[in-house]
Amino acid sequence: MKIAVVEGDGIGHEVIPPVREMLAMLRPDIEFFEIEAGYGRWQRTGDAITDDDIAALRTADAILFGAITTPPAPDYQSVIVRIRKELDLYANIRPVKGSRADLIVVRENTEGLYSGIEKIEKDTACTVRCITRKGSERISRYACMLATRRRNLTIGHKANILKSDVFFRDICMEEAHKAGVWVRECYIDALCLDVLLHPEKYDIIVTTNLFGDILSDVAAYLVGGLGLLPSGNIGENHALFEPVHGSAPDISGQDIANPIAAMRSGSMLLAHLRDEPSAALIDQAIEAVLGKGIMTRDLGGTAGTRDFSRAVREELERLIRTG
Numbered sequence: 043m044k045i046a047v048v049e050g051d052g053i054g055h056e057v058i059p060p061v062r063e064m065l066a067m068l069r070p071d072i073e074f075f076e077i078e079a080g081y082g083r084w085q086r087t088g089d090a091i092t093d094d095d096i097a098a099l100r101t102a103d104a105i106l107f108g109a110i111t112t113p114p115a116p117d118y119q120s121v122i123v124r125i126r127k128e129l130d131l132y133a134n135i136r137p138v139k140g141s142r143a144d145l146i147v148v149r150e151n152t153e154g155l156y157s158g159i160e161k162i163e164k165d166t167a168c169t170v171r172c173i174t175r176k177g178s179e180r181i182s183r184y185a186c187m188l189a190t191r192r193r194n195l196t197i198g199h200k201a202n203i204l205k206s207d208v209f210f211r212d213i214c215m216e217e218a219h220k221a222g223v224w225v226r227e228c229y230i231d232a233l234c235l236d237v238l239l240h241p242e243k244y245d246i247i248v249t250t251n252l253f254g255d256i257l258s259d260v261a262a263y264l265v266g267g268l269g270l271l272p273s274g275n276i277g278e279n280h281a282l283f284e285p286v287h288g289s290a291p292d293i294s295g296q297d298i299a300n301p302i303a304a305m306r307s308g309s310m311l312l313a314h315l316r317d318e319p320s321a322a323l324i325d326q327a328i329e330a331v332l333g334k335g336i337m338t339r340d341l342g343g344t345a346g347t348r349d350f351s352r353a354v355r356e357e358l359e360r361l362i363r364t365g
């Protein structure tokens with residue numbers, strides 16, 4: 043099995059190596075290969091990622107991705123947005139799981155306000171919000187597939203203002219009815235508040251690209267912050283797993299980043315490759331360490347990234363040994 047590893051920038055260099063080690067412990071058959079991409083690469087070479095890198099990523103069974111700082115050049119496209127588009131990773135799956143919530147944000151990942159159709163003139167800047175039938179059908183089908191295994195589906199939109207969201211909402215509704223899924227709809231702004239007030243109502247939430255990005259950061263509040271949330275970017279032929287958080291330049295290099303979001307992304311990667319038992323071991327090891335009161339600073343603890351990662355690795359070793 044071939045796994046591409048992209049640490050990226052900032053805390054990507056701190057939270058991804060321990061995940062790679064854990065994957066190697068669980069699956070000695072994994073062959074890793076590294077792709078250097080991001081701001082650091084751009085500073086060194088003028089390219090944050092190349093066509094050859096994208097071609098290499100296509101050869102992987104799955105990609106483990108850290109986070110990237112977008113180069114501050116006006117015409118530079120975000121590396122992760124480019125990868126999502128080129129590998130057609132249309133479904134961004136963001137589970138938000140903790141004692142107060144157990145929901146999954148299903149974010150359309152290739153269009154909407156991330157269409158890349160933008161025009162900047164002297165006195166006007168314009169971004170086209172492009173919603174297609176194909177994009178809306180496939181993301182709502184993915185959400186319905188998850189909802190049939192769970193409880194219900196909520197469509198997050200702003201159809202009272204945006205015609206493009208009337209289009210998106212209607213397609214999602216149609217797919218939900220076809221799939222026989224219990225469905226409700228909610229304006230995205232109201233949903234951002236209600237998910238915090240009544241998280242137990244929500245299960246699968248499907249929404250467009252930018253709304254999904256914002257909603258998942260809002261929902262992170264329910265479970266202890268961005269350091270905990272993993273995600274999967276899934277397409278027909280490729281899949282990439284990354285923490286929801288970014289490169290966090292404000293805390294990078296200080297050994298204080300929480301590696302749990304990255305570790306849980308590793309767990310999602312294994313589950314995607316149909317190794318649910320190994321995925322469950324990573325989750326169990328994290329829970330066991332948290333249960334001992336070992337936590338990073340964002341959760342109120344004192345452990346550094348390295349100490350916390352070592353504790354999870356040792357716990358994982360113990361779980362593997364004891365079968």
Ligand code: ATP
Binds near residue numbers: 053268300
């Ligand atoms: P980007 O633009 O790449 O998303 P950003 O700095 O805008 O980067 P994040 O990197 O997601 O956004 O960081 C937002 C905040 O959350 C920062 O204050 C950061 O320190 C904090 N944060 C993010 N990830 C972690 C983590 N793993 N552990 C602790 N704090 C984190």
